Amino acid sequence: MSQFDQIVDRKKTQSVKWDTLEATYKQEGLLPMWVADMDFKAPAAVQSAFQTYLNQGVFGYSIVPDSLYDAIISWQKRRHDFTIKKEDILFSSGVVPSIALNVQSYTQPGDTVLIHDPVYPPFAESVEENNRKLVRSKLFTDDKFKMNFAEMERLIQEEDVKLFILCNPHNPGGRVWSKDELQQVGNLCKKYNVIVVSDEIHQDIIYQPKTFTTFQNADPSFKDFSIVLTAATKTFNLAGIKNSMVFIKNPELKQTFEKIQKQNHQNDINTFGMIGTQAAYEGGEAWLNELLDYLKENIDITYNFFQKELPDVKVSKPEATYLMWLDFSAYHLTDKQLEEKLINEAKVVLNPGISYGEQGTQHMRINLACPHSTLKEGLQRIAAAFN
Ligand SMILES: Cc1ncc(COP(=O)(O)O)c(C=O)c1O
Incomplete structure (x- = not known):
């Protein structure tokens, strides 16, 4: 088991990614796979440096x-x-x-x-x-x-x-x-x-x-x-x-x-x-090396999932970042329809491609920096909405 398999409950931590959804979309149970931060704890070395500073109290x-x-x-x-x-x-x-x-x-x-x-x-x-x-x-x-x-x-x-x-x-x-x-x-x-x-x-x-x-x-x-x-x-x-x-x-x-x-x-x-x-x-270097292996697995999981379960969504593996660019153009939806389908039917929150420029129309950006189990849940939700 990897340290990155741990589910960290980020709700009610003032997280943009987790704690803004209900106000924005007026519904519960959405899975956030948008804003580019990770659902992982920072390296122990960082946590302990903060703790040392906190302990001196000034x-x-x-x-x-x-x-x-x-x-x-x-x-x-x-x-x-x-x-x-x-x-x-x-x-x-x-x-x-x-x-x-x-x-x-x-x-x-x-x-x-x-x-x-x-x-x-x-x-x-x-x-x-x-x-x-x-x-x-x-x-x-x-x-x-x-x-x-x-x-x-x-x-x-x-x-x-x-x-x-x-x-x-x-x-x-x-x-x-x-x-x-x-x-x-x-x-x-x-x-x-x-x-x-x-x-x-x-x-x-x-x-x-x-x-x-x-x-x-x-x-x-x-x-x-x-x-x-x-x-x-x-x-x-x-x-x-x-x-x-x-x-x-x-x-x-x-x-x-x-x-x-x-x-x-x-x-x-x-x-x-x-x-x-x-x-x-x-x-943090050892943590980072482990993280990169874990993220690589998430990329493979996602790529293989779309190839097998939802081949109309075109994907390619990123060479960098924990973000993946998903091409939904085969569905011929408007950007608004695409976003609404993902929110209301799949119950996942991704970043609309159109916010990155005109070339992003009919695309979505997914954030893969979460435990394998959360990722698989999100992918299943997307597949269920589109199949
Ligand atoms: C390309 C790029 N630049 C900058 C940022 C954010 O940088 P900062 O939080 O330091 O302002 C992001 C965050 O996703 C990013 O993807």
Whole structure:
């Protein structure tokens, strides 16, 4: 038995994933397989670091200890062969807040920002809420998600794009962009002086034989015009601690970002965030390796289930992330009908694909980070509604 088989009752824990359903859908008994956090307990090393801090009983303002920088630098080196220095690291209260600060740092109101379609919804929100112009380049989604470099180049030229936000690995598609793909997209951005923000929050949830390449390792020149965002929160199920890192190697870009951070007084971070991140990177590696094996089993269970029980739902195995992209187009339902069928008949809550962009129409994103037994229950419910 794996530690991840344990059913953790998350109801009444102020969980977005579990505790918002009744108010939203006005019914009981729904199984949530949406919001990207996991139904697993965090590593023991993290729990005990929090406990030690709790036990001393004083929760005043804190400084960032050198040991946190060391833990981040060491993690990036040993897991991703990525060399960073203390002076390249800034902190933030989340990757999404960092995206918004990046938009403010490197563009002016009215400037154009490029993202993919489909992609994680807060990319578009951060652009539009900051009164920048949003353009999307459609990913090819036939078999495996692929970038359309020709369309990206056309949009960059025609729309005078200033900033490109990359999701690496890709949510919702589960692609680990190859070094070659990163070189192509990076060279394109370099050619037209487009700054790249690479959201790498899913960098640790990678399934062998795939390996992850950070955007800045794809080519030595890419560090000059890019910002990398990452966190321990997705990897170790710590989303609530609101902590993330911003890696900026170009001193000028760093100065600009720091100025905007300061203007918003967003340069101090939560103490639990620091403690959790350090403890996870220092003591969570064995937990993560076990988690990856467990998630891989969940991917296989899900893939095999759809192939056998519901072959009209087209699926492919993600190379990264614990999310799977489900293609329901064979049923010819509208997005609203599809969502309603899943809620009212299957009694499962998934993320509607359309929220990731137009390319997501007739798709759903399922979160597989739960015990095998919960997953199987959810899959059975879906099959019962569609068969
Ligand atoms: C691509 C991506 N970026 C950012 C986030 C959230 O980051 P944070 O909680 O640090 O704001 C998520 C969460 O699902 C995500 O998938």
